[in-house]
Amino acid sequence: MNHFDEAATRAPLGFDRLVPALRAAFAAEARVPPRHVHAIEAAGSKGTVLIMPAWSDAGFLGIKTINIFPGNSAQGLPGLHATYVLYDARTGVPLAMMDGNEITARRTAAASALGASFLARQDSRRLLVLGTGRIARMLPAAHASVRPIDELWVWNHRPEGAEALAAQWRAEGWNARAATDLEAAVREADIVSCATLATAPLVRGAWLAPGSHLDLIGSFTPAMREADVQCFAGAHVCIDTEEALQKSGDLLDAMAAGTLRAEDVRGTLATLCRSEQPGRPNEAGRTVFKAVGSALEDLTAATLVWQSSDIG
Structure with a gap:
């Protein structure tokens, strides 16, 4: 071998x-x-x-x-x-x-970017990353392969971790800074990408701007969640695979609260890649991509x- x-x-x-x-x-x-x-x-x-x-x-x-x-x-x-x-x-x-x-890290970041290629606005340039782990560090390069990203923000529950990653990105040539006010950063972002192991919601639906894209790739069990149930209300929601409907705490919470119905999910990566279902429907609407990972x-x-x- x-x-x-x-x-x-x-x-x-x-x-x-x-x-x-x-x-x-x-x-x-x-x-x-x-x-x-x-x-x-x-x-x-x-x-x-x-x-x-x-x-x-x-x-x-x-x-x-x-x-x-x-x-x-x-x-x-x-x-x-x-x-x-x-x-x-x-x-x-x-x-x-x-x-x-x-x-794992590279395919997760690549799937995040693949989802954004269908769901994020074509002119999306400001990316907010939640998390500072291996996957989070790769998200700028991944998303820049599909959208004109030129401004990065990073937030972490440990502020010193966000400061360190922002400094690393600046050394690599990115226009990057750490976010200390998560709500303000979410309100200004074109793409909000969550790559954490959180078990309680970090992003609130009330913070998301019209036309924004929310990318949820960290949580992968029913006990994990990165977004509150209002993030899904009125949004165009797609998932990586049907398995997400059983494994994602974010989706399970939203379905229990009535802000999302399983039948309202607009597509999977397979149906999007086969052009069986459309991606972003318009410029003003909000989109959400929820991934739990696929073999x-x-x-x-x-x-x-x-x-x-x-x-x-």
Whole structure:
């Protein structure tokens, strides 16, 4: 079995390649069984383990194992750790072990940008990022591949984390600053992208400006949520996959409150990429994209890594 470390996994996954690859993958066919979810409690720590398989007619089978431990931040550790194994789908022979953290972060940011390519206004230039983790750090580059982003704001529950990330982005050439007043920053943003592990709403629907796009990619269980129920009221809502309706605390809360009905969801990435349903209906309306992640995205990224290598 071949091994791709973090750098080797990252190299082929520029967003100029990955976002179009995801668009093509969602427009095509693949088998993506429901993920396995297991709650873990050991030595006083609590976490979640996800096992996510997928395979395609291209002849690849992939399985990602991802461990999420929100309490890791108190120990100075990332809250997410993942591994990815790619197999030959025709024989089951293992082909490669890849850095699952890099695949997860890059495909999540790319899916966020893919959603925005259908739902954010064409002239969206001001991006507000909630969170400072691995995925949050990639969102400017991902969104700039589909929209003319030239102003960045970042908010975090730890202000020093937001200041540090804003400084890093400035060093990379972005016009970036930390937001201390979340409400004010949300009101001014064209795109609000949430990449957190929050369990209580951070963004309020009353704050969102007409014509804005709300991107929710952090929460992925019924116990997690980043937006209050009013964020969905009157908005054009799309999701990454139908699984989001069962797994997203944001959506479950909104449906329980009556600000969203399942039948009012306007599309998935598959139906959007196949042009079966439209994206943004007009310039003035609000849009929301809610993603819980799909093993198809992981398989697409891993396939790109494998096919871009000398051995693939």
